[in-house]
Amino acid sequence: MRDKFVNFIENLQDKITETLENIDGEAKFHQDLWERPEGGGGRTRVIENGAVFEKGGVNISKVHGALAPAMQQYFKVGDVDFFACGLSLVLHPKNPYAPTVHANWRYFEMFEKDGTLVDSWFGGGQDLTPYYLFEEDAKHFHEVSKAACDAHEKTFYPEYKKKCDEYFHNAHRGEARGIGGLFFDYLKATETQSMQDWYNFVTQVGDSFLSAYVPIIERRKDLPYGERERNWQEVRRGRYVEFNLVHDKGTLFGLKTNGRIESILMSLPPVVQWKYDHHPEPGSEEEKLVEVLKNPKDWA
DSSP states (O other): OOHHHHHHHHHHHHHHHHHHHHSSSSSSEEEEEEEEETSEEEEEEEEEEEEEEEEEEEEEEEEEEOOOOOHHHTOOSEEEEEEEEEEEEEEEESSTSSSSSEEEEEEEEEEEETEEEEEEEEEEEEEOSSSOOOOOHHHHHHHHHHHHTTTTOOTTHHHHHHEEEEEEEEEETTSSSSSEEEEEEEEEOSSSHHHHHHHHHHHHHHHHHHHHHHHHHHHHHOOOOOHHHHHHHHHHHHHHHHHHHHHHHHHHHHHTTOOOOOHGGSSSSSSSSOOOTTTTTTTTTHHHHHHHHOOOOOOO
């Protein structure tokens, strides 16, 4: 399963970065191969200052070694080793009308020092963070995600959509980070779902990403905008940063397992504002977005 999923994310990274370079038409991904002293490494690809993407990263990693004491406590296990691999991406377009997008698909194992498997599971998802709300974009993103789920089990989409709304939530702000998508974790073998079944599901979701996002970025990347829209984008990006540094479990895991800091913080946008006690104008398009972030909708 390890080798099969590593092969999947390596190929998917190639497909996604090639597609995004063609959309941008100007910038190329810079590749950074790195090794983790404790075991494993990764392939980080970052795009910056492009015609479409102001900053973005599409990273894969496969790391292994002794599970840190803090994570032993978190998982309630003893002195075990771990293996983790996954693809993580975040794209911050330049145009405020084009949404930020995040996705992650991962596989995790814990095993005894003699190699005996203790536990294994899949996790991941994909979610959209617009700065201006286009309902057709929200519906499209969710409908593609729902179709990937429905191919396996009709209950998956409502369950994982709900978990996404709950997870990507800035509790200290009382609002969602974006308009959601899918979030799933700890997908383990059961009487009805084998690890192969979960592999088939997670890889189908991963393969659906470009279909979910590319039509949206193509529609929005060339829309005219001004200083007002740019300022709003930067304020909302601040909320994105708040979530990633305060609540995100993946960031926490990376920091507590001596992860590669440049890869972990790749998700942060390049230009951000924090304005004191900022509120959008009543009745504005900006307020329309905030109302939806406070009250998640069923888009599909």
